[in-house]
Amino acid sequence: MIAVAPTPLPAGSDVIAAAMVAAGCRFFAGYPMTPFTEILEAMARRLPQAGGVCLNAESEIEAIGMCWGAAAAGTLAATGSTGQGLSLMQESLAEMALARLPLVVVDMARGQGDYFQATRGGGHGDYRLPVLAPIDVAEAVAHVKLAFTWAEAWRTPVLVLGDYYLAHTHRSVAEPTRSTPLPPPWSLDGTTGGSGHAKLISPLGTTKQRDGLGGEAGYDLSVHYHDAAARTATMLRCLPPQTESLYLDDAELVVIAYGTPAAYVRAAVRELRARGARVGYLRPVTLVPFPSAAIARLTGSARAVAVYENNTGQALDDVRLAVEGRVPVRWIGGLSMDASGFGIAPDLDVRILSRRIEEAMP
């Protein structure tokens, strides 16, 4: 008999790292923090093999600064952290959006308390970042690819919002193929120096202020901020909001959840359906742009909507804005975590969720 050693399934973090490298990411910088750490470890292992660079930065602030430089040089760059580390990165995230630099940020959050941080942008000023919230490792792989596509196409940071479950679920996913994209024409390589039109990448824009003497000096911020606002509006109009749904045709109650907790909510809804309850399930897959129109349309014939998330009610606001009072919105979420604080939630139990959903039935 031949003994075959079982191949261990890779952890979500490793699969996500592989997906980033496959999407063309050749620069990564980060600072360890649970539950993001393993992505940094995997990138440190994988990137050099792919001819890329992974730097262990001194802080999240420096990590994103390094990515800023690599992105300006036309290298597809990514960083990540958990909510606390993301707080430190916000200044640069906001300004990279203004400097029109592509970047993918993987936020392995602790629970879902950072929904506002992710979707509103914890940074200053008038900007929006596209945000994707995968439900599982397989979808995370697709989202990583999409995030780089959007980041390149719109020259903006894009956020992939995951959590402890996503980072630590072991799952087999086909290893994606590798590609190395060419540096885009706007990126810097030094060669336009001395041409009279040397390239500039700046969060202050590139429009010069008239100095009143026939020359041009300094930045014209009014032109720049108006342009940036117009570009953001176009981006949000063009990016397709995505949803996943089940049993909406005759649902009296539609339960809304996002990210990995949605997998538990989906299972609870399936079970309740099997028992004959007229309950449906709807998941915003993109958090920015938020699928407001789809939520309004798909919950139109329901008698109530319920929202589950592992926080004190953040996406709840967006759902309320989407249904605009047409149906009552009931809260079935709440903070749930074990003593570690890393986002492991005792509430993510199909029995607990089923009971809450039943109680919310109209």
Add this chain to the structure above:
Amino acid sequence: MTDRPMLPIIPSATAPTRPATLLHDRTPDLIDVGAHQLCPGCGEPVALRAIVEAVAELDLTRACVAVFGIGCYTAFSNNLDIEVVQALHGRAPSVATGLVRARPELTVLTVQGDGDMVNEGLQEVLHAAARGERIACFMLDNGVLGETGGHMTAATPLGQRTKNTLEGRDAARHGHPIELSDLVARLDGTRYVARGAVNSAVNVHRTKKLIHGALRARQHGFALVEILTMCPTGWFVDTTEAPDYLVQRRGPDQILGVVKDTTRPTT
């Protein structure tokens, strides 16, 4: 009353026969437009000129990216004819790290002030130096946050007046200044550290040599040149007195010249 030579008088009673023409444009090649909004007597444009001239002299124009911090000199980040990445306050060494790691063939330099580098960005510059990043950092050091109107920085010398140390910086109340050059020189990743000044033509000339030294040394590791610049506005002194005030405030304690150079064989 005055012993200054009289300037030629341009008759203004009658219209000139010919329109004015520019005889000598002394704008350096790599500065698009010489006009700027910095104060008269400011040392930063002089230092910047020295930096871009050094870039051209070393034939790095088409192989160079400058990363700018935030300060009065930021007005120049879209006036140069070399490629520029405008960074945030304090963050330039990290941005430069990303650039040079992504494109090792580039000569990457940073332009920062003392507020940018020693206050907000101290951690970044120290770590970039310790890592031995192949970048050249230029700190325009006037001891004040000029852009906000002349406030104390960590590099403000004791006794210097600023908007929030009106009686002069006092160690007991405001702490001791951080001597960045000395601090950075002690790190093993640092190959070159020098201190220059632009208070006189002679010092500008010497500083240019130090800039050359840093741009060459960065091929081997981290290089820093601290360039002492005048800020008459932030110092509350007359424009013409600023160079002397610089010597008076900084001169006695600060040695100009090369602080560390490990790119040369030791004798």
